[in-house]
Amino acid sequence: MSLRGAVAKAGASTAAPYRHFRDKDALLAAVVLEGHAESRGRLRGGGAGTVTVLGHSYLGFALENPALYRLMAGAGIGDRAAYPALAEAHRTTRAVLAERVGERRHPGGIAVTLWCLLHGLATLVIDGHVERGTAVAEAERSLALLNR
Structure with a gap:
């Protein structure tokens, strides 16, 4: 993705983004923050917090938004450390997943296990x-193992 291409697609002038973002990475970081907010909304709105429901929410988001999903996973932003809000958004999204899957009732990292499974499967599909x-x-078969 180029900043020039994004501006052209939005129909704005080439100078417009620089009134809001210092560079392409700053723009992409803002997009990642929005992606995390949307992902958290899907995880929260998926009915009962079973691993199957959460799996469908997670995979649905990733497969409907593959470029955004890749960006959220770390591709495309040069120095992610320069944007501490990205790490916080990532932690918050993981906390929502942990809360929804009932991590307190299932000690031992079921949320991380679920996240690894879903991230891996989403990446393989993409x-x-x-x-x-x-x-x-594939997700249902794997998630059934976690539901036992």
Whole structure:
């Protein structure tokens, strides 16, 4: 993604983004923060916090927004440390996942296990290693193991 391309797609002048963002990374960081907010909203709004429901919410977001998902996972921003709000957004999203899956009732990191599973599966689908049509079935099979 180029800043020039994003500006052209938005129909703004090439100088417009620099009134709001110091550079491309600052713009991308703002996009990541919005992505985390949307992802948290989906995780919170998915009904009962079973791993299956959370899995569908997580995968749905990732597969509907593959470029945003990759950006949120770390691709594309040069120095992420320059944007501490990104680390905080990531921690907050993980905390929502932990809360929704009932981490207090399931000590031992079920939220991290679930997150690793879903992130891996989403990445495999986005990269074309698992067919999108089979992703839900793959997730359900794997998530059933966590539901035991």
